[in-house]
Amino acid sequence: MQHLFLFFFFLSLMFGLLCGGIYGFLYYKLRIRLIKYHLYFLASDMMLVFFLSLLFYDFLNIKIFESFIGMITNYVHLVLIATGPLNVSGVLFYRELLGKSNKQKHFTIFSILFLLPIIAVLAGMPSEVVDLKDEKFYQMWLTIIFVIFITFSVLIYNVALLIRNYKNITEPIRKYAAKLLLINASLILPLAITDYMVQNYQVLNAMFPSGILLQPLTFFILNFFSVLVLLYAKKISAVIISEAPLAFVTSYKITEREKQIIELVIKGMQNKEIASRLFLSPSTVRNHLSHIFEKTNIKTRTQLIHLIEKMK
Secondary structure, three states: OHHHHHHHHHHHHHHHHHHHHHHHHHHHHHOOHHHHHHHHHHHHHHHHHHHHHHHHHHHOOOOOOHHHHOOOOOHHHHHHHHHHHHHHHHHHHHHHHOOOOOOHHHHHHHHHHHHHHHHHHHHHOOOOOOOOOOHHHHHHHHHHHHHHHHHHHHHHHHHHHHHHHHHHOOOHHHHHHHHHHHHHHHHHHHHHHHHHHHHHOHHHHHHOOOOOOHHHHHHHHHHHHHHHHHHHHHHHHHHHHHOOOHHHHHHOOOOHHHHHHHHHHHOOOOHHHHHHHHOOOHHHHHHHHHHHHHHHOOOOHHHHHHHHHHOO
């Protein structure tokens, strides 16, 4: 049974690597900011699952990675420290999902969320194996509980923020991603309760001595929902791109991102609206428009629209 769970760790990691690769490729092609922050979130979650996998390897006394993990004093340290990047990337992703800007005070909070697990580990985790009766054992468990509390507090804050602002989300892709994230969050709580019961009730623990592997299971679900978001983002982008006239695109060597901006200009959107729709900054939209004007040798949006109409 334990080796089956170990295989599930491996499967979860491989699925995460596949999703991360697809996310990276589509971000390179589409340059959608939401995909970038989602990629950060997935990468930090995958790092946590990887360190948990190493911890599980050690638990089973499997020496496959002995040359690498032999240098690590305690794998629990790495698992706890990995929650720092997960907390920060989670907050960044949820704020980007809601279209909220990040000011200087937010970066201070991000730094605190990143450093707290590291400080807690350095201050409260022993560097050697301790006996159950040792004072350091209780200190170690307090540290673990503290770090877990921070991580779940950040998750609850993100979900509460998303629920509070859900009605204000107007962009289809943001709305779709927010809906899937709320479903994902609603699955985590019962899974966490089940995992706790399995590890603390003798009958259940005898059946599942390694628990139900909460983290890789939730990571697997998160990646599945991420694939759905990617497919939806690709679908929206394809609809926008398909409206650009082929003759205009080929004649002036218009890029994929420039196609998207041109179609939104035709629809009468201003720079801020285009930036919001495509998850870009207004300055990036201005730069793209400047390049379009240079390629087509025109100076205004009106001239651009007339040129496109002539080539349809």
